Amino acid sequence: MSKPRIAFFDFASCEGCQLEAINFVEEFLVLLGHVDIVQFREAITEAEWDIDVSFVEGSITREQDIPRLEEIRENSKVVIALGACACTGGVNAIKNTRPLEDVRADVYGDKKDWFPTFPTRPIDQVIKVDGYIYGCPIDRNDFLKNVQLILQGKKTLRHNDPVCVECRLKENECLLTLGKPCMGPITRGGCGAIDPTFGHPCTGCRGLVDDPNENAAMDVLAENGLTVEDIKSYMTIFNAFRPEDIQ
Amino acid sequence: MRKNIDIHVHHVTRVEGHGDVLLNVKDGRVEHVALNIVEAPRFFEGMLRGRAHYEVREIVSRICGICACGHALASVRASEAALGIEPSEQVVDLRKIVLAGENLSSHFLHIFFLVAPDLFGVKSVLPLATTHRDIVVRALKLKKLGNDVSDVIVGRHVHPITMDIKGFTVLPSVSALRDVQKKIIEMLPEVVDTVDLIASVAGGIPDFERETEYISLGPVSGSTEYPFYDGVIKSSEGMTYYPAEYRKVTNEFIVPDSTAKHCKHLRDSYMVGALARFNNNSDLLHPEAKKAAEKLGMIAPVHNPYMITLAQLIETIHIMHDTVEIIDKIIRRGIKEEDYSYQPRAGTGSSAVEVPRGILFHHYTYDSKGRIEYADCVIPTTQNLENIDQDFRKLAPTILDKSEEEISLLLQMLVRAYDPCISCSTHQLNVRFK
Numbered sequence: 046m047s048k049p050r051i052a053f054f055d056f057a058s059c060e061g062c063q064l065e066a067i068n069f070v071e072e073f074l075v076l077l078g079h080v081d082i083v084q085f086r087e088a089i090t091e092a093e094w095d096i097d098v099s100f101v102e103g104s105i106t107r108e109q110d111i112p113r114l115e116e117i118r119e120n121s122k123v124v125i126a127l128g129a130c131a132c133t134g135g136v137n138a139i140k141n142t143r144p145l146e147d148v149r150a151d152v153y154g155d156k157k158d159w160f161p162t163f164p165t166r167p168i169d170q171v172i173k174v175d176g177y178i179y180g181c182p183i184d185r186n187d188f189l190k191n192v193q194l195i196l197q198g199k200k201t202l203r204h205n206d207p208v209c210v211e212c213r214l215k216e217n218e219c220l221l222t223l224g225k226p227c228m229g230p231i232t233r234g235g236c237g238a239i240d241p242t243f244g245h246p247c248t249g250c251r252g253l254v255d256d257p258n259e260n261a262a263m264d265v266l267a268e269n270g271l272t273v274e275d276i277k278s279y280m281t282i283f284n285a286f287r288p289e290d291i292q
Numbered sequence: 293m294r295k296n297i298d299i300h301v302h303h304v305t306r307v308e309g310h311g312d313v314l315l316n317v318k319d320g321r322v323e324h325v326a327l328n329i330v331e332a333p334r335f336f337e338g339m340l341r342g343r344a345h346y347e348v349r350e351i352v353s354r355i356c357g358i359c360a361c362g363h364a365l366a367s368v369r370a371s372e373a374a375l376g377i378e379p380s381e382q383v384v385d386l387r388k389i390v391l392a393g394e395n396l397s398s399h400f401l402h403i404f405f406l407v408a409p410d411l412f413g414v415k416s417v418l419p420l421a422t423t424h425r426d427i428v429v430r431a432l433k434l435k436k437l438g439n440d441v442s443d444v445i446v447g448r449h450v451h452p453i454t455m456d457i458k459g460f461t462v463l464p465s466v467s468a469l470r471d472v473q474k475k476i477i478e479m480l481p482e483v484v485d486t487v488d489l490i491a492s493v494a495g496g497i498p499d500f501e502r503e504t505e506y507i508s509l510g511p512v513s514g515s516t517e518y519p520f521y522d523g524v525i526k527s528s529e530g531m532t533y534y535p536a537e538y539r540k541v542t543n544e545f546i547v548p549d550s551t552a553k554h555c556k557h558l559r560d561s562y563m564v565g566a567l568a569r570f571n572n573n574s575d576l577l578h579p580e581a582k583k584a585a586e587k588l589g590m591i592a593p594v595h596n597p598y599m600i601t602l603a604q605l606i607e608t609i610h611i612m613h614d615t616v617e618i619i620d621k622i623i624r625r626g627i628k629e630e631d632y633s634y635q636p637r638a639g640t641g642s643s644a645v646e647v648p649r650g651i652l653f654h655h656y657t658y659d660s661k662g663r664i665e666y667a668d669c670v671i672p673t674t675q676n677l678e679n680i681d682q683d684f685r686k687l688a689p690t691i692l693d694k695s696e697e698e699i700s701l702l703l704q705m706l707v708r709a710y711d712p713c714i715s716c717s718t719h720q721l722n723v724r725f726k
Contacts, residue, residue, distance in 0.1 A: 057332040060308055061357020061450040068439055068450070073432065077421065088405055089416030090305040106332045136354045139339040148335050162333060181354065182450045243447040243454050244461030248350055275344060282347060 049097040049196055052084035053127075054117055056103030056110050057137050057165070061182045062128035063087055063102055072189055079196065094120040098195055100127040100178075104137040104165045111171055118172040125195060126167065126174050129181035133252040134286030136181070137165040141290040142281065164291045176201030181250035181283060184236045204235035205254050208247050212238035220246045224269045226279050231257035250283045295320055295692065299700050303330075304707050306406040306416070308358055309714020313703050315688060322692075325684040327677065327707055329552040331714045336669075345371055345457060345636050345662040352654070352669070353451040356713055358401070360451045361394040361442055362647030363654075365521075366669075370654035371457045373536075373641025375662070377634050383459050385622050388521050390445045390455065391645070392615045395520065397438025397449065398648035399566070399604040402711045403490070404431030407601045410705050411493040427489070430482050434608075437479050441615065444472045459632030466623055473619040476612050483608055487584045490605055494588065497602075498702055501595040502686045504679055505529055505559045506568035507541060509646050511576065518569075518576040518610055520646040526572050528593065529558050535644035538653040542670045552714070554678040555670070561678035564650025565710065566603035567594060581610035597683055598709045604648075636662020649673055649713050673712045680710055 053063050067073050067088065083093040099121035105114060118124055129135035140148050141164045149162065168174055178191050178201060191201045208229040212219075220227045220241055228249035229241060240247050253259070259280070266276045297317035304311050310331045316324045339351050348371060353364040365387055372379060379387075404427070405417045414420060421428045439449045444464050446452035454460040509519040510526025525533040525541055533540055541562075544553040556562065570577075574585065574592040585591070585606045590599065642655040650672030657666040683706055691699050 057334050059354055059357040059360070059450075061354075061360060064357045065450055068436065074421075074429075077418075082418065086303055086305050086310075087308060088306065089418055090409070091415050091418070092305075103332075106334070110332060136339055136351055137334055139351075140335045143341065162335070182357065182448075239448065240453055245447075245453045278342065278344060278347065282350060 048079060048081045050083045050093075050095065051080045051098045051100070052082070052096045052117075052121070053087070054084065054099060054101045055087070056101070056114070056131075056168075057106045058103030058128065058130040058135075060087055060102065062178075062180075063100075065182045065185060066100075066127075066188060068185070072185075076192065096121040098123045098125060100125050101131050101168055102127045103168075104130040104134050105168060105171050106137065106162050106165050108161065108163065114168060114171050123175045123195060124168075124172065125176045125178060125191075125201065126169065127178050128183050129179065129250050129252070129283055131168045132177045132179050133284065134165050134167045135250075135283055138284075138286035139281060141165055141287070142285055165286065166291050167286060170288070170291060179204060179233055179251040180236055184239065186237070187235045202235060203255075204233040204251065206234045207254050208232045208234045208236065208238050208241070208251075210234055211236070212241045215242055217241050220244075221265055221269060226266050226269065226271055226275070228262070228280065230265065231259060231262045248282050249280065253284060297692070297696055297699065299696060299703070301700055301704060304704050306409070307708055307712050307714065308356075309712070311707065311712065311714050313700070313707060315684075315699065315703065317688075317692060320692065322685070322688045325681075325688045325703075327680050327684070329550040329677065329714055331551055333551045340664045340667045343664050345375065345658060348656070348664060348667075349455065349457070355669070355671075357450045358398050358713055359394060359647045359649070359652070361390050361446060361449060361455070362645060362652055363669075364446075364452045364455050365391055366643045366645045366647070366652050366654040368455060368457045369643035369645065370641050370656050371658075373643060374639040374656050374658050375457065375634065375637055375641070376639060377458050379458055380630055382622065382625070382628060382630065384521065385618055386445050386460065386464070387455075388618055389615055390442050390452065391520055391647075392611045392618075393438050393441030393443070393445075394449065395438075395611055395646075395648050396441060396608055397435055398711075399608050400431065400434040400438055402648075403486070403601055403605055404428075404435070406708055406711065410701070410708070411490075411496045413496075430486070434479060434482065434486075437475055440475060441472055444468045456632065458634050459630060463627050463629070466627060469619050469623060473616055476616055480609075480612055483605075483612065484584070487587055487605060487609070490602065491588055494602070497596075497598045498705065499596070500598060500683075500687055500690075500706075502597070502683055503593075503595045504682070505557055505562035506571045506593070507557065507562050507564050507675070508569040508572045508651055509644060510572060516576060518573050518578075518614070520611075523644070525644055525651065527557065527562075528568075528572055535653065536642040538642060538644060538655070538670060542653065542675060544670065544674070550677070552674050552677060554681075555675045556678055561682045562675065563597070563679045564672045564675045565600055566607050566648075566650075567597065567600045568650060569646060570594070570603040570606060577606065578610045578613040580613055581606050584609050597679075597706060600709045600711065604711075640666075647672060649711055650675060671713070673710070673714060676710050676712065680707060680712075
C-alpha cells in the first residue's frame with residue numbers, strides 16, 4: 046500500500062503551527078516514515094497535487110485567497126484546519142471589530158486601495174472542512190493523536206470538555222480564585238491546560254466549547270475585579286469572529 | 293547575446309511567508325527585478341487598539357511563529373519603557389536566555405533546512421534524510437536544543453507563556469537550568485563539526501559583493517557584550533542612536549505590489565541581521581566564535597549577502613558559550629522570588645532587540661488606564677527588503693549569460709540568504725489613532 050500523501054498550506058497566520066509540527070525530532074522522523082510530504086512551501090521546494098490530507102493553517106482575508114483554498118479542497122481527499130487562525134479566525138479576527146476602511150487607512154494611508162482585504166474568516170466559511178486541530182499554537186500531543194486518527198480515516202477530537210477539567214487533574218491552583226482573568230471554564234480542552242500550568246491565565250486560544258455559558262464566565266471575571274470593558278476585550282483576543290460580520 | 297527573459301517565481305519556497313521573485317529582461321537589458329511580498333496583510337493595529345497592557349504581549353507574539361519570543365521581548369520592554377518599569381537583573385538574565393534559545397533555533401532552522409539543500413544541490417531536506425541522515429538528525433537535534441533553551445524559561449517557544457511585563461508568571465528551577473546547560477555543552481562539538489561541514493561546501497556559495505549600510509545594536513558605552521538584548525542603534529556609517537530615535541533610521545515607505553513597507557537610512561538601502569551584527573560587532577564575539585569565523589574565512593566587513601548564513605553559524609557558537617555563562621551566573625546568585633506587580637500609567641516607550649533576522653523595534657503609547665493608544669513595530673525583514681531589491685539590481689545584469697533556471701536559483705538563493713520572515717513584514721502594526 047502506498048503511503049498517504051500529505052501537504053501543508055498557509056494563509057494569513059504566523060506559520061507557528063507548521064513549525065510546531067516539525068519542532069519535535071523523534072515524532073517528526075517517525076511521521077516521515079508513514080507519510081509522503083508532497084507540499085510544504087516553508088520547508089521544501091517540491092510541489093505535487095493529488096493529496097490525501099491537506100493541513101491548512103491561517104485565516105482567509107482576501108478575495109484572491111478563495112480560489113487558492115478551493116484548489117486545495119478540490120485536490121485533497123481530506124482537509125484539516127490547523128490551528129486557531131484556520132479553525133476560528135484566531136487573533137486575525139480582531140480586525141473585524143473595527144470598520145475595515147479605518148483599519149486599512151491606519152496602515153497604508155492614502156494608498157489603502159492598493160491592498161484590498163475583506164473581514165477575516167476561518168476556512169470553514171469558504172470550503173467544507175473535515176476536521177479541526179485547535180489552538181494557538183496547536184498542542185504537540187493533540188496534533189499527533191489527531192494525525193493518527195486522520196490517517197485511520199477517523200474524525201478529529203472535538204474537545205468539548207473545558208480547559209478546567211485538565212487543569213484540575215494537574216492539581217493547579219485555580220487562577221480565578223487568585224483574581225486572574227482566566228477563560229478556562231468555557232474554552233475547549235486538549236492542551237493539557239498548558240497556560241495555567243505555567244501560572245498564566247487561559248486566553249481562550251482553542252475556541253469556546255459548544256454552547257458555552259458565556260454569561261456565567263463573564264460574571265466570574267467580574268467577581269474578580271475586571272470591568273465590562275476589560276472582560277469584552279479579554280474574551281475577544283482569540284474569539285472575535287462572528288459569522289454576521291462577513292454577511 | 294541580446295536575450296529576453298521573463299522569470300516569475302510564484303511563492304519562493306523554503307522561506308517563511310509568501311514572496312514572488314520577478315525578473316524581466318528585454319534585448320539583454322534588465323527592465324525589472326524585484327522581490328514582491330504577496331503575503332496577506334494581517335492588520336495587527338486593529339488587534340492592539342484599546343487593548344490592556346497585559347494583553348499586548350499575548351497578541352504581538354502571534355505576529356510570527358519563528359520569532360515569537362523576540363516579539364514578546366520587544367513588547368514587554370517597550371511597555372516597561374512606557375510604564376516606567378525597570379526589570380530586575382534576574383529578569384534581564386532570564387530573558388537573555390529566552391532570546392538565546394530563539395536565535396539558536398531560528399539560525400539552525402535556516403542553516404540546515406532552508407539553505408543547506410542549495411549547497412548540497414537538492415530541493416529540500418527530505419532527500420538528505422536518506423543520503424545524509426546523520427546531518428538531518430543533527431539538524432533536528434540542534435533546532436530542538438534552541439527550543440529547549442527557550443522552553444525552560446517561557447514554557448513554550450511558540451508562543452511564550454510565562455513572559456510578562458516586569459517579570460515571569462513562574463521562575464525556572466535550578467535543576468531545569470542545569471539540565472539545559474548540560475544539553476548546550478553536549479551539543480557544542482556538533483556545532484563545531486557543522487562549521488567544518490559548511491566550510492567544506494562553502495565553495496558553493498555564490499561570489500557576489502555589494503557594500504551597503506549595516507545596522508544593528510551596538511554596545512552601550514563601557515559594555516563588552518555582543519549586543520542582542522540591549523544597546524544603542526549602530527550604523528556602519530559611524531553613527532549611533534537611542535532606541536527611542538528608531539524612526540530616524542527606519543524611514544518606512546510604501547512601494548507598489550508589496551504588502552510590506554520598505555526602509556532606508558543614509559544609503560539607498562541598509563542591511564540588518566546576523567551579517568550586519570557581525571560586521572558591526574565582531575570584535576565582541578566569544579573567542580570560540582572568533583575561531584569559527586577564522587575557519588570560515590569571515591573577516592569583517594563582509595559585503596557578500598550570501599554569507600549571512602555563515603555569520604549565523606558563527607553567532608550560534610557565541611550564543612551557546614554565552615548562555616552557559618549566564619546560567620552559571622544566575623545559579624551563583626540564586627533564583628529569588630520577586631514582586632512582579634505594577635501599576636499602569638500613561639506613557640510612551642520604545643525598545644530595540646536583536647532577533648534572529650535583525651534589529652526589531654516596538655513602540656507604544658498607553659493612556660492613563662494602561663490601554664494602547666498608539667503602536668508601531670518595525671520588523672527586520674521590512675528593513676531588509678529594499679536591500680534585497682538593490683542586491684538584485686546589481687546581481688541580475690551580471691548573470692544574464694546563465695540559463696533561466698540558474699538565474700532563478702541564484703535570485704532565490706539570495707532571498708533565502710536573508711532568511712526573510714514575510715509574515716512578520718506584513719504584520720502592519722502601525723497605527724495612528726485620532
